[in-house]
Amino acid sequence: MRPLNVDPMPELPTINLKPATLSRIDEVITHYPVKRSAVLMVLHAIQEDVGYISPAAVEWIAARLELQPINVQEVVTFYPMFRQQPIGRRHIKVCRTLSCALRGAYQTCATFEREFNTHRGEVSPDGEVTVEFVECLASCGTAPVVMIDDDLHENVDGAAARRLSDRIKAEAAARR
C-alpha cells in the first residue's frame, strides 16, 4: 500500500496504437494551452484506430494528459459517439429526428435491421454491422439520412436501404 497523499506519475499502460495515431495525438495536444482540452480529439484518434475505447485506453489517455482516469471516463460515458465495446464492422447510423421521421426514417431503420437480422444497438449475428438510431445529422433537407461509418447517405428510403445493405453484404462476401 502506498501512502494516500502521494500521487506518483503513473506508468503509461500499454495499448497498441499505429504510429500515425501516436503522432496525431502528439500534434493535437500542442493545439491547446491546457492538455486536458485534447481529450476529445485524443479519444477520436484512438477510437478511429482501435474501434472503441477500452479501460486501458482510458488509463493511457489519463496518463498522457496528466489527468485522473475518471476525468477521461466521464467524457467517454457522456458523449454518444464514444463507445466502450467493439461494434460491427460497419456502423449504420439512421437519423430518427422529426424531419427524417416525417420522411420515413423508422421504416429505413427497420429495413436495415431486417436485412442484417439484427436489432438497433446490437452487433448483427454475422458481425458485419451495428445499426443504430441517432439524432439529427444536420441534413434534414435530404431526409431520411443515414451515416455509414464516415459517409453520409441522403434520401435513404426503404429501397435505398436495401441497395446499401446489398453493397455491404457483397463487400463482406468478397472478403470471405
Added chain:
Amino acid sequence: MPAPAQRRIIFRHIDEPGYSRDLACYVRHGGYDSLRKALAMQPAAIIDEVKKSGLRGRGGAGFGCGLKWSLVDRKSGKPIYLVVNADESEPGTFKDRYIIHQDPHQLIEGIMITCWANNVRQAYIYIRGEFPHGARILEEAIAEARAAKFVGPDVLGSGYGCEIFVHRGAGAYICGEETGLIESLEGKRPYPRIKPPYFPAVLGLYQCPTIVNNVETLCHVKYIVEVGGEAFSQIGTPNNTGTRILCVSGHVQRPGYYEYEVGRITLGQLLNEVCGGPLPGRKFKAVIPGGSSAKVLRFGETFTLKNKDGSTRTLAVEDIPMDFDTMAACGTMGGSGGVIVMDDSVNMVEALGNLNAFYAHESCGQCTPCREGSLWMKKITGRMVHGEARAEDGALLKGVADQIAGRTICAFGEACSWPTQSFVAKFGDEFQGYAGTKRVPRPDGAAELV
C-alpha cells in the same frame, strides 16, 4: 404576391458547377480580398462597421453581433479567444454543413477578420463529431491558408498573428449551447455554465474573454467588410438585416436550402412557391419555423400585431415574414432558420413524441426540472402513442413543461418545453382525442414518428 428572387451571398458558390473548395479557386473568386482590406483598417473601425450593419447572430438567439463584440472584456490582460460554433445540431438546421464542406475558405476568411477586429490570437472551430469529412476539409483548408500566409504567425506580412484549430465534438446536442461548448473545448462534459457570472465575453474559455459566433454569422462578417456596414444594413428589413439561409424540411415538394433577404419573403411564399407546396393530395397542417425548439404554428391561426402608429394588422401563418422580430411577435422565433413542415397526415401527438425523445436524450442532466421534465414529457407522449392515452394527458404535459422554462441553467430548458407547450396549446383537440384516434390506422403512406 410572387416570391422575390433568392439573394445568394453566403451561398453564392454553393453547388456552383466548377467551383471547388481549394484555396486557388477561392482566391480566383476574390477570396481573401476582404481580409486584406480589414488588415488595412483599425480593429475598432471594423467593429463599428459590424455594428452599423445590424448583423444578428445566425446560431439561434439572433443577438446583435457588433454588440456581442463590444461586451468583450478588453482590460483583463488575458488573451481573447474566438470560438466558432460549427456544432449545427438544432434539428431542422442544415446550412453550416454546406459552407464547411463546399466553401471552407469563406469561413476561414470571416474568422481571420473577426480575430483581427477583436485582437484574438487563437481561434477554435468547434465542429460536431458527425462531420468527420468536414473536420478534415477545414484542417486542410487551414493548412492551405497558413501556407499562403492568410493564417499563422504573420498574416499577409502585417506582423499580426493568429492560429485556427479544429476541435471535434462527439454527438451531444448540448455542445451547441455556447457555455456547454466551452466546457467541451476544455475537455470536460459539456455542462452549461451559469450566467452570471460565466458570460463568455468575460469568463469564457479557460476563464478568458471569449467570443462565440455561428459559422454563418462569421461569413456575414466577411461580407460586411466587403461591402461596408451601411450597404449591408440596406439588405433585408430594418433591425433584421442581411440575408439568411432558410432550411426547409419535412412535408414539402422541394425541401432544401434557400437564401433570402431577411424578412423579404413570407412563410407562405417560401413553402408554397419556393418549395412547391404540400405533397400531392395533402394540406399543410403545422410548421416549426426556426429549428425544433421554436414554437409550432398551426395553419389557420391568425396573429394580430400592433403597428408603430398604434393601428393593428392581422397575419395568417402564410403572411409571416421570415425574420426575427415578426416571428417573435407571433410567439415563436426565427431561431436557426430551420423550417420543419408537417402536413395533414401527421398526428401531432406522435410528432411531439418524436421531439420529446430528442430532448430527453440530449438534456445534460444538471438541472432537475430539465432532466426529469424532459424525460417525463417523453414518457407521457410515448405512453400515449404506444400504450394508453388519457384525457388529461394534454394538461399533464403542459404542467410538466411549465415547470421547466425559466428554472434552469441554460436555454435548453426553454428549448425542450416550448414544443410541448405550443403543441398542446394549439392542437389540444388532438391530445384530447388521441385515445380515440390512435386506433384508427394512419393515413396511407403516413410515417411512423415514435
